[in-house]
Amino acid sequence: MELNGILNNGGAHLQMKKVILRTVSLTAITTVAAVSILAGCSNTTTGGSTSTAGSTGAGGAAAKQADWAEQNGLNKTETVEELYAKAKQEGKVVVYSQSSRIKDVKATFEAKYPGVVVEAYNMTTNDIVEKLIREQGAGVYNADVVFVKDAGGTVSSELVKKNIVYKYLPSDLAAKMIEPYKSQSPGLVPYFSLRSIFYNTDANKTTPITNWWDLTTPEWKGKVMFDEPLQSADTMDLFLAMVQNAEEMKQAYKEKFGKDIVLNGTENAGYEFIKQLVKNDAVLMKSSDDVVEGIGKSTQAKPPIGFSASSKMRDVVEKKLKVNTTYDVKPRISVVGPSYLYIANKAKNVSAAKLLIRWMAGEADGQGEGFKPFNVQGSWSTRTDNGRTDQPAIDKLNVWKYDPEFFYNNAAKLREFWLKLQ
Template structure:
């Protein structure tokens, strides 16, 4: 039995602020040295590979078997799964798709409780990571597995081919600025936000209520050597820690000391800095998936795609088959559909290939100004995040 916190408790700790404020610190994880530096991990290099099933079953073969099953059940935090459902049912009559919309942490809890009770309800899940818990508590134990057929696999970009599990889309959190106030990006280094020039002029979502935003801070802690180098690039001298374990923690401390404006959601951040005519001098961290809101609401903001040391960490929507799926063939057929099929042109991928979202396939043309391959991001180190997320959370609590 593992000694890590169960996902339900882990996510409740992000969302229940009354509980959070009473939490104390935790012992340093085994991958963290006494000085706070984080030892490099395998970053899930074996997490998905043991479970990946590469056999190609054509859509026609799967459809013949799936018609006998008649349905499939999907758990997903994204409403876009319903868009894929509509086109799938039109393409494959005789198979109905039931989509249950659940937040990723709720999805994990529901699936694990069902499996532990011997119930096999779900066939496919679409899920975001939950501070590394999906990789550590669902993929590694074999509760779910990656289905990536060999006719599609060569077109899938790493690390979503052999390491992290297949993601049919990914987003990220990065800085946005007002294009009426600035003709070009006013920030090029995360450490810029700790300087007097930016005091009170940065907006962010409260990471204590958003695990995805907390992942950005955790990435800085796990990759503290990168943050250390970026500090020297900015200030021309080595960093001096002020009682913090490493440069990642030091950045978080200095950012909070510079009076950022904390809001509830990404859309709030974009509204605060981007309304036309305001020429807001502030910048804000928002999710790239809100690019549609920018267009719809006529906001005057643009993302910063190149920040030192890295712009962000992927926030990916992973596709997994569920162990002992009762409608296995229909589930595989639906995953192929959402992948875009062999040529990447299938309609099932269209809801996920939008502004602010990237499909990590070399044969799917992005709608964004910059392709996925050029995004300057840290890899998502599932184990590193899993081992450090609670510690980072507790550190942020003490800063509030």
């Protein structure tokens, strides 16, 4: 169904919204294969040997990059005063950010640390991956801080493992974090969000669904909205989690319909759910904003339902949306969607980058204003000292774990499956 089809029925017409602090012209990567090709295109060949930014071939590039990280103290904990003194000499810090809320971070950081300017680029994670691979493959080191999600394990596989970005987690911040983010994460994770189900509160006093398979029934035909997965890494990650946990999806089907699932040419219950959802005339939207506003502003007697970024709950009051989300869906409500902070390889403003990451992570006491734009309803802090109390605690969330290796190895296959459904 077309975007306007469902929205116009409710008297609302929405347009795609995108906040850009600095215009960057890029073509989004929509397949893991495309990212790999870009990485291959950035290779340099000399005398018949080939080396990439993360290879251990000619020149020992990977070893040199690891030396750079150690030489620049990415494994050290320095005081804020020490970092600020050095950051003022650098004068700025360049951030590639997957969130438009970086503009709020910029404002508070520059007020806290006069003399250090935040140069912020707001892009999709796919665009950030492409830009970093192209730039560093050409010997251009523009970024200092990289703020991204993993995008189907692409960041872990194409940036982290190839030493294009590095983890920076000072000990005084790590001491306040919970596992697995304290010691097992490839980057500093200040918070995570989910892809969760939203419903219209005018038409429903409580959630109208309790099982993901509810969305495949005739009751919701043509009324389920979500971001187009080839444009939304978070939606694709949710589908990948369902494929990975197909046995749970299979059991949820039996609980819903009282019988065993019969696969219709699909590999497992995860793929079958996606197929049935699409065949139920799912409504593909351009952005998370469009999904939540389409549900919350609908005037239809039977408003649409959908799933989108859980952090959009912050818009309920501001945009006067009649919408709520549910945390009780079988087999699980969603997959964890961590947001990562990294320092880019050969960053020119390392001290300012460290200072900014500390700021965005809430600083040692958890009260740093740089974390406030992200400490919203629908996001969960990974620290023990600054979480919210108006939503379920982390240990009460019935969610799937994020598995970057599985997602990376299966993303291309799922994308091909998705394209065949269209």
